[in-house]
Amino acid sequence: MARPKGMQLQNTPISEIKPNPNNPRVIKDDKFEKLVRSIKEFPKMLEIRPIVVNDDMIVLGGNMRLKACKAAGLKEVPVIKASELTEEEQRQFIIKDNVSGGEWDWDMLANEWDSEQLKEWGLDISADWGKEEGEEAPKKIKLSDRFIIPPFSVLDTRGGEWQDRKRYWLSLGIESELGRDSQSIKFSKMAEDLAWAGQKTGISIFDPVVCELAYQWFNIPKGKILDPFAGGSVRGIVASKLGFEYLGNDLRTEQIVANRINAKEVLKESELYPSWTSGDSLNIDIIANGYNADLIFSCPPYADLEVYSDLKEDISNMPYKDFISVYREIIRKSCALLKEDRFAVFVVGDVRDTKGFYHNFVSDTINAFLQCELKLYNEMILVNAIGAKAIGANGYMKTRKVGKVHQNVLVFYKGNPNKIKDNYPELDLSYLKEENEK
């Protein structure tokens, strides 16, 4: 479709073009320098994407380019005079000309373009995007093919790749909810009010993909895993399937029995078998004496959000003050069983007290590990599906409480961080291919 007669490209003295005083766009200095450089290096771009002006030579599209053309010393620039646009259309054009519907496919960018060039052309990418200091840019594979899930601080469990992985793990027959009878599990008054228990069974199932990521990203090859709050079978079974030794301890014997049964159902004779022990993890130093873990990975009770039993040692039925002091001690003893130059990963979620205020459990967990001389190394947000919480939204917004749809994945490190590169080699995800070939 040819341009309307009145809208032909005209090379125009730059002095005649007026920047739009109501231009809602700004440009940062470094970006501006890059734009000036790209106009000098690639002036043809201006003919392809000319500045658009109205009959009064006021810019409707290309204010930044006009500024950059002046800075680049251009005396004349190609413009299009959009004479046929109404006032309203001109206003729309100013916005729509800058609104790009799409978003970057970072995988495609990482695979098909050189990161240095992209940066030079003004694309917003972090300095170490795609490569380490002095390291060759990564070969052409997707981030999820290299890391299972793109390694960023927001882990979105609703995503397609995540759901596929989760479906694969659950298809093996992992039934981590077994051993927790929904009748005996009591939810805190606050959780009830917040329709927390609105979910089908009311029992929170630990996500197998979180296990897979924690083991593959933060455990050494064939490293031994210690879990002081084992809960259901999922963390043990995923460990075995991936060839990691796992020791999970839980206070509730019925839980351990159920885990062993489920593991027998899922794992083949030839596969490594996870170890589960039952007892108060306050004695984890005795229960796991001499274990020398390469990774601590667990998900503790979130205070009294879910009360798992009325056993007096069960920290989920303790008042928060007692809960946190026993919890700290269990973390201290567990960290003492962790080798030097190793990670500890805890999945937690803050929980409200009876007045509706958060206990600040996430920070209390961080402080508990810092007191053991471990350092906070990564913190990620695990985004869960809104699911049943949507039902409760009207309710709890009456008291201005937003529905909680995330958990916190905290990664701590014990020892000398310069050892990480040597101890944690490139991920070997060949098993993913084998799975797909099956």
Ligand SMILES: C[S@@+](CC[C@H](N)C(=O)[O-])C[C@H]1O[C@@H](n2cnc3c(N)ncnc32)[C@H](O)[C@@H]1O
């Ligand atoms: C199930 S996990 C945590 C679940 C997690 N909040 C979730 O939402 O998936 C918590 C486990 O800690 C166990 N537990 C509570 N107090 C304990 C203690 N003192 N020693 C060992 N395990 C304990 C409970 O029996 C429960 O199975």
